[in-house]
Amino acid sequence: MGAIREVIERLELSGISKVAMGALGDPEVIPLWFGESDIVTPAFIRDAAKAAIDRGETxxxxxxxxxxxxxxxxxxxxxxxxxxxxxxxxxxxxxxxxxxxxxxxxxxxxxxxxxxxxxxxxxxxxxxxxxxxxxxxxxxxxxxxxxxxxxxxxxxxxxxxxxxxxxxxxxxxxxxxxxxxxxxxxxxxxxxxxxxxxxxxxxxxxxxxxxxxxxxxxxxxxxxxxxxxxxxxxxxxxxxxxxxxxxxxxxxxxxxxxxxxxxxxxxxxxxxxxxxxxxxxxGEDFVASFVARTRANRDIVMELIGSHPKVHLSEPEGAFYAFPKIDGLTDSLAFCRRALHEAKVGIAAGYTFGAENEGHIRICFAIEGERLRTALLRLRGLLDKL
Ligand SMILES: Cc1ncc(COP(=O)(O)O)c(C=O)c1O
Missing domain, CATH: 3.40.640.10 (Type I PLP-dependent aspartate aminotransferase-like (Major domain))
Incomplete structure (x- = not known):
């Protein structure tokens, strides 16, 4: 303490990173915690940046x-x-x-x-x-x-x-x-x-x-x-x-x-x-194809998680996240850690998204559909045990 501002000394990792740090890159874990897909940036975009470097835009x-x-x-x-x-x-x-x-x-x-x-x-x-x-x-x-x-x-x-x-x-x-x-x-x-x-x-x-x-x-x-x-x-x-x-x-x-x-x-x-x-x-074709993928994935989330008797989930209209409320959940971080260790699925803890969200988890549904389905079935199994 002393010279360093108190607000800095008190900074803590978010309820996304707290779950993910330590398990990043673990091939057994299906990652639904961060806000991104498993798609590499399209080649025509990568090529444009490479060409800029080669033109000397440094x-x-x-x-x-x-x-x-x-x-x-x-x-x-x-x-x-x-x-x-x-x-x-x-x-x-x-x-x-x-x-x-x-x-x-x-x-x-x-x-x-x-x-x-x-x-x-x-x-x-x-x-x-x-x-x-x-x-x-x-x-x-x-x-x-x-x-x-x-x-x-x-x-x-x-x-x-x-x-x-x-x-x-x-x-x-x-x-x-x-x-x-x-x-x-x-x-x-x-x-x-x-x-x-x-x-x-x-x-x-x-x-x-x-x-x-x-x-x-x-x-x-x-x-x-x-x-x-x-x-x-x-x-x-x-x-x-x-x-x-x-x-x-x-x-x-x-x-x-x-x-x-x-x-x-x-x-x-x-x-x-x-x-x-x-x-x-x-990039318009890419935008359209990515939205089609995430829309189909949204439907998979509604089917496998939204239908669970312990879950309340309003259908996402956009972005690529679901934020279900889980009956009886009082410690979202503990639940996410359990999901990581028992089900090998990475999700984010609801509490981190502001007041009154302790009963929620966040699922990012941007990854490829079959892998998403596997992850959600594992998560569903965990919900059954609650
Ligand atoms: C609501 C919101 N704003 C901003 C960002 C940051 O985006 P960027 O990667 O462009 O910094 C994110 C990333 O997840 C986000 O969800």
């Missing part, structure tokens, strides 16, 4: 991203959402996670509060804590058929110290997709209270509802509002290891964004950005 570039990728992002976003995003609003980041940190740097300081709409991915809570802020969890309501956002719950969580709201749609871990009317109402609420909004849309293409992309705050917010729309390449194009993301931020922040990027990592890896550009330009 130098510093603009900290907000190469001109080519920022231009490509504008074309992609304009086409996808039918908008006209001002180029000053677009910054490339060295991962979506880093863009979460940047948004927190912009909105939060010591003593502030952020409302986290949950269940939510735990790293977001840590990013807020690192700024010295505290968090208030507002849980979506599990309506049985789908999870729902109740604006009264958000309103009730706001205090004079609240500075921002975080929402992730499509959601990790529930698979909830915010409807357009829910988004507009949330944005209105933020306007009324003068709050910043962090919209994490990294699963924007991972949708099973037929509305691709999922509704976005890019379609709703004006260009200079304190709204940070965060996104990345990891989940749509199987690029988790590339550490590449982007954000659309208030227009007047272009210069501060460049400075923040300089301080954080002096911009994303330059040749990775060539891969990202190719993903945007040529």
């Amino acid at each position: 130098f510093y570039s603009y900290s907000r991203g190469t001109v080519a990728l920022r231009d490509g992002l504008k074309v992609y976003l304009d086409r996808l959402y039918g908008v006209d995003v001002h180029p000053d609003r677009i910054s490339v980041a060295g991962s979506t996670m880093l863009s979460v940190v940047v948004a927190c740097e912009c909105l939060l300081t010591e003593g502030d509060e952020i409302v986290l709409i949950g269940p939510y991915w735990p790293n977001v809570r840590v990013a807020a804590q690192l700024m010295g802020a505290s968090h208030v969890d507002v849980r979506l309501r599990d309506g049985g058929e789908r999870w729902e956002l109740d604006l009264h719950d958000v309103e009730a969580a706001i205090t004079p110290r609240t500075k921002a709201v975080y929402v992730n749609t499509p959601s990790n871990p529930t698979g909830w997709i915010m409807r357009e009317d829910e988004g507009k109402a949330l944005l209105d609420l933020c306007r009324r209270h003068g709050l910043g909004l962090i919209a994490d849309e990294v699963y924007h293409r991972n949708v099973f509802t037929g509305r691709d992309p999922a509704p976005s705050f890019l379609e709703m917010a004006a260009e200079d509002e304190p709204v940070f729309v965060l996104n990345g390449f990891s989940k749509a194009w199987a690029m988790t290891g590339w550490r590449l993301g982007w954000m659309v931020t208030p227009k007047h922040l272009a210069e501060p964004m460049a400075v923040l990027a300089e301080c954080n990592n002096t911009g994303a890896t330059v040749f990775a950005q060539s891969g990202g550009l190719t993903a945007l330009q040529q």
